[in-house]
Amino acid sequence: xxxxxxxxxxxxxxxxxxxxxxxxxxxxxxxxxxxxxxxxxxxxxxxxxxxxxxxxxxxxxxxxxxxxxxxxxxxxxxxxxxxxxxxxxxxxxxxxxxxxxxxxxxxxxxxxxxxxxxxxxxxxxxxxxxxxxxxxxxxxxxxxxxxxxxxxxxxxxxxxxxxxxxxxxxxxxxxxxxxxxxxxxxxxxxxxxxxxxxxxxxxxxxxxxxxxxxxxxxxxxxxxxxxx
Amino acid sequence: xxxxxxxxxxxxxxxxxxxxxxxxxxxxxxxxxxxxxxxxxxxxxxxxxxxxxxxxxxxxxxxxxxxxxxxxxxxxxxxxxxxxxxxxxxxxxxxxxxxxxxxxxxxxxxxxxxxxxxxxxxxxxxxxxxxxxxxxxxxxxxxxxxxxxxxxxxxxxxxxxxxxxxxxxxxxxxxxxxxxxxxxxxxxxxxxxxxxxxxxxxxxxxxxxxxxxxxxxxxxxxxxxxxxxxxxxxxxxxxxxxxxxxxxxxxxxxxxxxxxxxxxxxxxxxxxxxxxxxxxxxxxxxxxxxxxxxxxxxxxxxxxxxxxxxxxxxxxxxxxxxxxxxxxxxxxxxxxxxxxxxxxxxxxxxxxxxxxxxxxxxxxxxxxxxxxxxxxxxxxxxxxxxxxxxxxxxxxxxxxxxxxxxxxxxxxxxxxxxxxxxxxxxxxxxxxxxxxxxxxxxxxxxxxxxxxxxxxxxxxxxxxxxxxxxxxxxxxxxxxxxxxxxxxxxxxxxxxxxxxxxxxxxxxxxxxxxxxxxxxxxxxxxxxxxxxxxxxxxxxxxxxxxxxxxxxxxxxxxxxxxxxxxxxxxxxxxxxxxxxxxxxxxxxxxxxxxxxxxxxxxxxxxxxxxxxxxxxxxxxxxxxxx
Numbered sequence: 001x002x003x004x005x006x007x008x009x010x011x012x013x014x015x016x017x018x019x020x021x022x023x024x025x026x027x028x029x030x031x032x033x034x035x036x037x038x039x040x041x042x043x044x045x046x047x048x049x050x051x052x053x054x055x056x057x058x059x060x061x062x063x064x065x066x067x068x069x070x071x072x073x074x075x076x077x078x079x080x081x082x083x084x085x086x087x088x089x090x091x092x093x094x095x096x097x098x099x100x101x102x103x104x105x106x107x108x109x110x111x112x113x114x115x116x117x118x119x120x121x122x123x124x125x126x127x128x129x130x131x132x133x134x135x136x137x138x139x140x141x142x143x144x145x146x147x148x149x150x151x152x153x154x155x156x157x158x159x160x161x162x163x164x165x166x167x168x169x170x171x172x173x174x175x176x177x178x179x180x181x182x183x184x185x186x187x188x189x190x191x192x193x194x195x196x197x198x199x200x201x202x203x204x205x206x207x208x209x210x211x212x213x214x215x216x217x218x219x220x221x222x223x224x225x226x227x228x
Numbered sequence: 229x230x231x232x233x234x235x236x237x238x239x240x241x242x243x244x245x246x247x248x249x250x251x252x253x254x255x256x257x258x259x260x261x262x263x264x265x266x267x268x269x270x271x272x273x274x275x276x277x278x279x280x281x282x283x284x285x286x287x288x289x290x291x292x293x294x295x296x297x298x299x300x301x302x303x304x305x306x307x308x309x310x311x312x313x314x315x316x317x318x319x320x321x322x323x324x325x326x327x328x329x330x331x332x333x334x335x336x337x338x339x340x341x342x343x344x345x346x347x348x349x350x351x352x353x354x355x356x357x358x359x360x361x362x363x364x365x366x367x368x369x370x371x372x373x374x375x376x377x378x379x380x381x382x383x384x385x386x387x388x389x390x391x392x393x394x395x396x397x398x399x400x401x402x403x404x405x406x407x408x409x410x411x412x413x414x415x416x417x418x419x420x421x422x423x424x425x426x427x428x429x430x431x432x433x434x435x436x437x438x439x440x441x442x443x444x445x446x447x448x449x450x451x452x453x454x455x456x457x458x459x460x461x462x463x464x465x466x467x468x469x470x471x472x473x474x475x476x477x478x479x480x481x482x483x484x485x486x487x488x489x490x491x492x493x494x495x496x497x498x499x500x501x502x503x504x505x506x507x508x509x510x511x512x513x514x515x516x517x518x519x520x521x522x523x524x525x526x527x528x529x530x531x532x533x534x535x536x537x538x539x540x541x542x543x544x545x546x547x548x549x550x551x552x553x554x555x556x557x558x559x560x561x562x563x564x565x566x567x568x569x570x571x572x573x574x575x576x577x578x579x580x581x582x583x584x585x586x587x588x589x590x591x592x593x594x595x596x597x598x599x600x601x602x603x604x605x606x607x608x609x610x611x612x613x614x615x616x617x618x619x620x621x622x623x624x625x626x627x628x629x630x631x632x633x634x635x636x637x638x639x640x641x642x643x644x645x646x647x648x649x650x651x652x653x654x655x656x657x658x659x660x661x662x663x664x665x666x667x668x669x670x671x672x673x674x675x676x677x678x679x680x681x682x683x684x685x686x687x688x689x690x691x692x693x694x695x696x697x698x699x700x701x702x703x704x705x706x707x708x709x710x711x712x713x714x715x716x717x718x719x720x721x722x723x724x725x726x727x728x729x730x731x732x733x734x735x736x737x738x739x740x741x742x743x744x745x746x747x748x749x750x751x752x753x754x755x756x757x758x759x760x761x762x763x764x765x766x767x768x769x770x771x772x773x774x775x776x777x778x779x780x781x782x783x784x785x786x787x788x789x790x791x792x793x794x795x796x797x798x799x800x801x802x803x804x805x806x807x808x809x810x811x812x813x814x815x816x817x818x819x820x821x822x823x824x825x826x827x828x829x830x831x832x833x834x835x836x837x838x839x840x841x842x843x844x845x846x847x848x849x850x851x852x853x854x
Contacts, residue, residue: 050336054389058341061392092333092393099397106399114399127333129844133394133837144401162844166836173407198843202836209411209765209779216782 053093056084064100078104085120095121095130102137111145132163139170148174165195169207176214185214270317272852273324278317285376286316292371317853323383325845330386333393337385342378345385394841398834400826406814408829409822412765413812418778419746419759423733423801427755428725439716443709450712453654456671457700460661461636461645463622465691468615472607480606481599488594495589496557496565497547499532500539502582512583516576519585523573529587538582551592561586616691623685623693630682636697639682649699661696664688670696677701726799733793733801740805741791774802783809 018025063077077100084097098121105114118138126134139154152174158167168191176184188211195201269277291307298306305311347358354362367377400408443450499519501512519532530546537543554562558579568574568588577584622643629639640647650661655672662668670676670683677698685695732753739749750757763770765779777794781804784790790806814822 046334047336050334051338054336054338055341057389061389061396064396092335096393096397099393103397103399106401109402111401128848129329129841130393132844133841137399140401140404144403162847163840165843166840198839199846200839200842202839204832204836206408206411206832212780213411213783216780218782 049088050091050093053084053088053091056080056088057093057096060084060097060100067104074104089124092126092130095124095126098124099130099134099137102141106141106144111141114141129162132158132161136163136166136170139167143170143174143177148178159190165191165198165202168194169204169210172210176210181214181218185211185218188214268854270854271321272850272854273321274328274850276324276328278320278324283313283317283320286320287312289371290316321851321853322842322846323387325849325851326387326390326842327383329845330390333390335386335389337382337389341385342382345381346378391838391841394837395834398830398837400829400833405826405829409814409817409825410811412825413817414779415762415764415810415812416778416806417759417761417808418763418804418806419740419757420774420805421736421740421746421750421753421755421757421803423729423736423753423755423803425722425725425729425799428728429721432721432724432728434717434720438720439713440709442716442720443712446716447706450707450715451704452707453656454672454704455652455654455702456677456698457650457652458661458671458696459636459647459649459699460694460696461626461630461640461643461647463619463626463645463693465612465615465619468618468622469611470614472610472614476610477603477606478599480610481602484602484606485596488596491553491594493551493553493592494565495551495592496549496561497529497533497587497589498539498542498549498561499529499537499547499585500542500582501536501584502538509578509583513576513578516583516585520573520575523585529573547587548589619691619693626693626695627685630685630695633682634680636682636695639695652702661694664694667694667696671698673698722799729799729801733803736803737791737793740789740803743789746805773797774804777802778804778806781806 057080060077060080063073063080066073067077081097081101084091085094085101088094098117102114102117102121105111105117115138118134118141121134122131122138135154136158139151139158142154143151152171155167155171155174158164159171161167168187172184172187172191175181175187188207192207192211195204195207267280270280270283271278287309290312294306295302346352346363351366352358352363364374367374372380499516501507501515503509503512507515519536522532523529530548533543533547537547539547542549549557552562552565554566556562557565558581560577560579561584564574564577564584564586565588568586570588570591572588574584574586577586626639626643629642630636633639636647639645653660653662653671655668657668662671664686666686667683667688670686673683675681676683680697683696685693687693736749736753736755740746746757746759760770763775763778765775767775770778773796774794777792781790781792784806792804792806794802794804796802817825
């Protein structure tokens with residue numbers, strides 16, 4: 001660093017530096033500050049929006065509970081779900097709302113509408129876990145519509161991922177419907193095996209019934225004289 | 229560094245440095261410079277730490293919950309950190325994982341939502357409305373402060389919203405419902421022929437030769453238990469009891485009642501004048517002296533308190549403050565009160581609250597027991613107090629002595645104890661000396677026995693100690709034939725009966741598989757049979773093991789019965805002829821049954837969806853447990 005002999009020289013040097021760099025310094029500071037405040041403002045805005053969506057979603061869940069228990073408040077629920085989908089797309093809450101809409105469509109037996117809602121969720125680019133669940137539900141709706149091949153294709157794509165247990169069970173259901181009981185049993189057994197390894201295994205008595213029934217039918221595991 | 233900065237404050241570089249420090253400091257607080265502790269975290273979940281302090285807090289809360297829940301039934305071992313730590317940490321990790329997912333999903337719970345939730349919780353309500361007082365009270369009882377409680381509640385609500393994403397939206401298609409009905413309401417028709425072991429057992433006769441050869445071939449099963457004779461020394465507290473003198477008893481009694489005197493409670497009343505701008509100290513004292521004169525001339529303390537006292541809490545009650553054990557009021561107040569006789573009024577006394585006139589209304593003396601009634605308890609206590617150190621000293625020397633000695637004779641002589649000898653003790657015994665498992669273990673310890681060592685000194689109870697030496701040992705022996713004859717008979721009968729029953733069951737199974745009617749087959753074998761119609765998986769009229777067995781059989785093809793044999797736990801055989809199997813039909817269900825089934829299948833779908841979602845988070849998480 002340079003050294004200065006007197007106070008005056010120092011002041012002079014600072015003034016000189018300021019004349020040369022003053023503008024860019026002020027500009028730089030201004031940009032930096034506006035970035036900081038802009039970022040914070042944007043964050044606050046986002047937080048406010050999320051808070052708004054959260055309240056709407058909370059209300060939706062309450063209305064949905066009423067729908068589940070006695071069928072009332074369906075209109076309120078639909079209205080709230082649509083508000084979330086229209087006003088907060090891009091936010092997870094909008095996806096959750098569409099998933100609830102899909103449920104209503106399934107309960108009404110309107111599988112096309114359900115497919116549309118589920119596809120809407122997929123189009124929003126949901127996170128991996130929601131995506132897998134949504135795809136699985138799509139496949140189940142297709143299975144219900146009788147589109148066995150389409151359902152099987154989706155299930156096939158899911159069976160190595162996070163929804164593997166349910167995907168394999170669905171695969172078994174579809175294969176059995178197609179008449180391929182050996183492959184169905186294999187899929188069920190894989191589902192059961194993967195489920196056992198999970199941290200939080202699903203309690204699924206129906207899967208066990210399916211396995212027992214198919215296994216007995218195929219004469220596998222047949223033990224005619226003793227039971228353990 | 230700071231000294232340097234001050235010295236060169238004029239330098240541009242220093243200004244820049246200060247700017248670098250000051251800006252983040254101003255915007256993000258001091259934490260940004262000194263974040264993170266040095267302690268090893270309990271666990272790290274996807275880079276986020278769970279601190280030891282958090283874990284300790286969770287443990288403390290879990291313990292409090294257990295204590296509240298179990299009350300007196302709680303065993304101390306249930307509060308052991310070693311037992312509680314893992315599940316507590318586990319649930320913290322899972323919670324952390326879900327909170328991270330909630331944050332990633334942009335889930336937010338506002339303070340307002342939090343407050344509304346709290347206000348609607350029934351445990352904080354009084355007469356149907358939220359009560360701040362009750363809220364604070366409940367939190368205190370549970371050991372939370374408000375900030376912590378809100379933080380925990382916020383976490384709960386975040387996780388609730390997150391889990392609702394897949395759980396609340398789960399559905400069941402009609403096809404899936406039909407499928408579930410087909411399985412759950414499947415019904416089966418079947419007939420059974422039961423082959424009871426008991427029936428065969430009765431008809432079996434055994435010869436002496438059979439019994440003997442069984443005895444010889446299965447010698448290992450007819451060994452007697454090992455036995456020992458031991459000698460042992462006991463130390464009991466009562467061996468060290470000494471007479472207690474009358475003097476000692478009286479001294480102890482006096483000490484006791486002296487302690488009780490401190491429990492005296494006094495009922496106080498007062499007239500308070502506060503010292504403020506209107507009334508200084510001297511004026512207040514003067515005024516109270518006046519009041520005291522009025523009291524002496526016969527006016528009522530209660531009436532004057534009512535009209536003059538500036539203590540709104542007590543004035544309307546005649547100045548009555550209730551009872552104090554000497555620690556309810558400021559020291560000046562208590563001292564003045566203690567100096568009064570019942571009914572007397574003090575001179576003005578100054579405390580932080582102002583100036584008081586104090587009246588002692590009454591004195592509650594604790595009931596002092598008589599020496600006679602306490603004599604026995606005091607004597608007993610003194611005796612034990614004196615014996616205890618002697619007992620422990622004796623135990624110490626016994627430990628040293630038996631460790632070095634080859635038998636118990638020398639330690640016994642040294643400590644003037646009597647060596648006691650037991651009769652034969654079997655390893656099956658669990659009373660007397662063997663009521664304590666450690667004693668029994670030592671008695672049959674092969675090392676102690678073979679090297680003729682004394683055992684450890686065992687503390688059977690705080691005032692009872694014991695050491696033993698094995699004198700004689702009887703190894704397991706083959707029990708004489710006559711002693712075990714009855715046992716052998718039962719085993720052999722069971723074995724033979726089982727063979728015959730199994731052979732019959734196999735024959736019956738073949739007959740039933742060939743389509744013969746169960747009734748005819750049962751008659752032929754002299755057995756009972758039963759017909760079951762329309763049995764569901766959940767039908768409790770059929771015992772569970774048989775029901776499960778029947779539903780694990782393959783459904784019969786047209787007109788072709790399936791037969792199989794269930795070997796019951798009792799040893800009996802039940803041969804089943806499965807005649808028909810009918811999948812459940814939606815049309816056959818009553819409306820309510822259908823609704824219930826739809827609900828339970830939907831419930832199942834919902835919990836599966838969440839379990840799946842959670843497993844996905846878990847499988848993809850990076851978790852370190854320290």
